[in-house]
Amino acid sequence: MSASEARSEANARTSTGTSTGTSEDTMTVPIQRRPIQRRPVPHGPAPGEQVPGKVLSLVGDGSGTAAAEAAPARSGPRWAGLVLFVTAAATYLGGGVWLCLGHDSVTSDALSRTANGYYTVFSRDPHLAAVGFVWNPLPSLAQIPLLPLATVWPEFAYRGVAAAVQSALFMAGAVVYFRRTCLELGAGPRVAWALTVLFAVHPEIAYYGMNGMSEGSFLFFLLAATAALTRWVRTRASNPLAGAGLALGAAYLTRYETVAAGLVTTVFVGLVAYRRTRGPATLRRSAALGDMTVLALPFVFSFAVWAITSSLIIDSPFAQFTSANGNTAQTRLSAGGISSVIDQPGGPLGYMFDQSRVLEPFGALILAAALGMCWRRRDARLLAPIAVLGGAYSFSVAALLAGQTFGWLRFSITIVPVVLLAAATLLAHGPYPVPTTMPPAVRAARRAAARTVAAAARRRRSGGRSRSANRLATAGHRLTRRYGPGRYQHLALRHGHLVLPGVVLVMLAAAGPVTADGMLNPRLAREESYFLTQIFDPGRASPEQRRVVHRYVQDRTLARWLDRQRLPHGAVLLDAADGYEVVLSSRRPDQFAITPDRDFATLLGDPKGHRVRYLVTRLVSGSSPADAVADAHPRLQTDPAYRLARVEPNPGDLPAWHVYAVR
Amino acid sequence: MSGARVPDQFSARERLSLGQRITFGVTAAIVIGAFVLAPMAAMVGVIAVISLLYLAVFAERLVLLHRALRDPGLLRVSPERARAEPAENLPVYTVLIPAYREPEVLPHLLTAIADIEYPPDRLDVILLLEEDDDETYAAALAGDPPDYLRIVRVPYSEPRTKPKACNVGLTLARGDLVTIFDAEDRPDPLQLRQAAIAFREVPANVVCLQAKLAYFNHDQNLLTSWFTTEYAMWFDQMLPGLVRQDAPIPLGGTSNHFRADVLRDLGGWDPFNVTEDADLGVRLHRRGYRTLVLDSVTLEEANSDAINWLKQRSRWYKGYLQTWLVHSRQPIAICREIGVLGFLRFNLFVGGTPLLAVLNPLLWALTLMWFAGNLPIIERLFPTWLYFIGLVCLLLGNFTFVYCNVVAARATGIGRLVPQAVLSPAYWLLMSLAATKALLQLVIAPSYWEKTTHGLGAADPVDDDVDELASGAAAREVSHVGV
Structure with a gap:
């Protein structure tokens, strides 16, 4: 009995043969027509007897079915992806726990995303819109199902473990999709494994897999889109195109850079579809338009829903750019800081080029060689990753040129997969040339x-x-x-x-040591070096860098001080954009009236009338450009209605919390 | 003429069984009582039930989609393989063609029959005409029909429906295999050979093969392009999913192929059910028989006129409702036959499709009111948990359904259909109208068969960009007329 027959037999025996097989079987099993014994069933089979679905799909000549063409390029066993995912997730999570519990090194973005999810469930006014509209919601939403764990293990939320779980899982998924894209690009299994390992252990990738930020989810969806789009270029099937569209739609809910990735990819899809459709121009145009619609619709949908919801709830469709806590406001506040870094020979572009060399020192060379090879082979597959990941990168470049972002190193993170995927193309078709000239x-x-x-x-x-x-x-x-x-x-x-x-x-x-060293470089990796120098090279750490690991000590002591007073609901007014850790680390989160609460404005207007006991505020700083409480009550220090009750002792790098009691 | 007859408990002759009357009565009493005693709570309850229903339909749809995309499991027989099959290996094949007062499509029909590549001595085509339909009869005679075509005039009796005519045809059929084509259909000429070969290779409990249906006039207007997309979605995304799920398959009206002995044993079609095909699919499944999808296309004419479309669609919905009622008469028996989960799915699919189409406008109105007026009553109607379910259905559900249409349109290879598929919510509005009409008609005239007019424009497929099949058929039309 041949392997395929054995498999057919096995499927025929299973009562739910319909769900046991997958399309891969039809692709890899040499399809043989095999007379199937007719059972003598004059009046039909016994009720409940079912059709062995697998056997039937083998009927026919087996000439490349649509399903087989659309199937992913696959080599190696199917469990490989699962093992890869579990290993990567466990490693990132281990590193993340070591960072946040071992060194108390949590980035503020990571914690505030956790807090945004936390408000929707545990705040005084739990509602979905509490997730906030300034930052893309998916990293927060993804943590909501995990957060009930915080009721038995509070550190899970307020020390940043939940955020680390989120980024570890997403980044591990990104690693899996990275390997899949390598295979789609034609790399052999060994090359794909080698490149996947290089991707997974790249210091920038690994750090953002561990630290709870949104890069993991962003790369996850971008690489999912990349894998699907590459498959579409290879097979022309519609399902991978839809898959790429859905992944880009989800990516928009993690990061705004997706706008550029979506636009560039849509144009790319249109061009490819137009070029390879045969027939008159109208037909080619309608084919291109059709494919562009399939790709762009999910993205347009998530863009529109997010903007409409945002404008319905907070009267502003793009809070990231208009809010007092948004990116634009933050950059405006610290524009001096950026210009001192990038106002040098070369300007912003030179700065980004330097950053790219930190991430992939030989990136430009490898990319140029791979593109040359694509051109020679007339193989457009590599252009798919370049459209998606390069599109996202182009947003970072444009935003920095426009002075709208900080030029963080992580805004260039997509360079890492682009270069590694270019290498996958370069090494795609063995046997490799034997050097004919001697070195x-x-x-x-x-x-x-x-x-x-x-x-x-x-x-x-x-x-x-x-x-x-x-x-x-x-x-x-x-x-x-x-x-x-x-x-x-x-x-x-x-x-x-x-x-x-x-x-x-x-x-x-070589990128490994170069990036590891570069991440401690305060000029090119300001964010990473700020958080990591104290951990990896304490001798080099500046005073602020030494204090950052104590950043949240004051938030936690303040929360404990408030908890001890057993205050009623809504007794403490606090701007959640900055005071998230106070809420997260409190055992009584409903004592706070925070910005996402639907009655926050009312309470802020008349604290005394609404039995508010304390107003918590602090000086504005780079990471917290606005404070709703201080904005509404600019003269708290001198106002006789309030009394400075406490200034939190503060070993951290941010200004100290001031607590004003309502007289 | 005696012969096949559907047992009474499976026939839609009676609308409701006693048990169903009692169940409906009691349910209605409870609902009315609740509305009288606690109107707000009752409203919330009704909305909760509806929302959960939508959520279930949405989830079911995702499961179907997943299964269909993962492994469509279509039966494929290559054209070469089909042509190579020696004539002596092929069984006698009966083709039933019911028609009523459509002399204008007769020439097309005769051409399509002539095109069928099957040994003439093993082909048994029966044209079923009503006794009073002289015009079609005359047209058929004038068209010089081939020897293997028999014209049968069905004697007058009520109900005058297509399934009744088909049952007459079934008693006269000589073939081991039987199929049905509509008069205006253009089946793939190799379909009978493919089906015959497939039947030999599939297990014996597979007694029905459903060929794929598509439309040749997809570019006639917006309605036909939506209709084409809808069929593409049905045959690419849903039917394979249902097959994979081992669920009852509501058959399409034409191009379903049967083993004749089993069909006779089952009693043929139910003449009182206006979607006798869907009903038959469920009945087959309940007896332990299975249906698979044959990867061969029959081109049909899509309804291009909105009124005509409404008539056809409301008949389909009415038939679905009839089928649902018929098979829910003995819930315990059907659960034993197809499993509890299978029965729930059957409810969602066969009963849920028309009922949700009726409910859709109500919920759209609620949504609009929520957006426009921010009315406090609506906030009270949706407590938080229900609000989340509603939100998921409103955003993800609607998006998914539109996107399925878009992807199905793309999969047809006809680029022009894709942007039109984005507008499919307008098509859903038409569906809701049809469903409302169906529900009313189910009460007033349950077995009334609204005949769909064919031959509205687009007689021949011309300048078809992609459908080589269709243009091939057109080309042959010229050379085979009169054969």
């Missing part, structure tokens, strides 16, 4: 051997067979034997095919 070192050695032999011969001619001439001749022959043409060719034939992948992989592996 310079070998050539020099051969020349030296020839010179030595010639010198020995000269000596022999001039002064007979002296011992030194003999020695020289022996040395020359030895050199010739080692580096002579025969020996060299033998070596080249045996191992020459490893030269190209070896060189490329070494160039890519």
